[in-house]
Amino acid sequence: MQSARMGRSPHVQYPPIDGFWTWDIKRDRVYGDANLSDYFGLTLEEFSHGVSMERCMQSIDAEDRLRVHIAIRKAVERRAGFREIYQVRSDKMGLRRIVAVGQCYVDGQGEAALYPGWFIDLTRNVDSGETALREVHRHIEQAKEISQSIGQDLLFYLLENAQEEAQRRLDGRTMRRNSAWSRPC
Numbered sequence: 001m002q003s004a005r006m007g008r009s010p011h012v013q014y015p016p017i018d019g020f021w022t023w024d025i026k027r028d029r030v031y032g033d034a035n036l037s038d039y040f041g042l043t044l045e046e047f048s049h050g051v052s053m054e055r056c057m058q059s060i061d062a063e064d065r066l067r068v069h070i071a072i073r074k075a076v077e078r079r080a081g082f083r084e085i086y087q088v089r090s091d092k093m094g095l096r097r098i099v100a101v102g103q104c105y106v107d108g109q110g111e112a113a114l115y116p117g118w119f120i121d122l123t124r125n126v127d128s129g130e131t132a133l134r135e136v137h138r139h140i141e142q143a144k145e146i147s148q149s150i151g152q153d154l155l156f157y158l159l160e161n162a163q164e165e166a167q168r169r170l171d172g173r174t175m176r177r178n179s180a181w182s183r184p185c
Contacts, residue, residue, distance in 0.1 A: 041090030
């Protein structure tokens with residue numbers, strides 16, 4: 001019931017969240033969970049006592065650091081949300097690609113005060129491309145069976161071509177083949 005009030009469908013699956021933080025903007029202290037400490041190369045004790053935002057920024061890959069810094073600054077100035085994809089590096093996790101989402105909240109005087117947020121590790125999504133293609137291949141097989149059972153030969157043929165393309169990609173062959181439409185009958 002609560003998810004319907006929030007505008008979310010109860011059937012939509014959201015990716016698991018990998019870590020949380022809260023930034024006390026006025027004191028410049030970032031507090032985070034154990035996963036945040038793993039990804040940002042800081043100890044859980046440091047995050048439980050709070051570390052400076054600058055210290056957290058050091059874990060962001062150099063190529064992304066300025067862009068992320070500007071996006072955070074703008075979110076605080078506008079008292080708005082934040083969503084950025086960037087890479088972080090730590091000894092424990094190595095180089096990881098994450099999406100970070102946060103929201104700036106204000107105090108009673110309208111000044112930026114708290115900035116809680118969460119992140120999701122996208123690195124594994126890059127690795128799951130083959131898994132997704134296998135799912136596509138399996139679903140196309142089911143659709144082919146249905147189209148054949150109802151006598152939809154053209155649809156079956158098109159699905160067969162799509163399935164062959166998925167298989168080529170799984171096999172690492174992405175070359176475009178000649179269309180069967182051009183083959184002599």
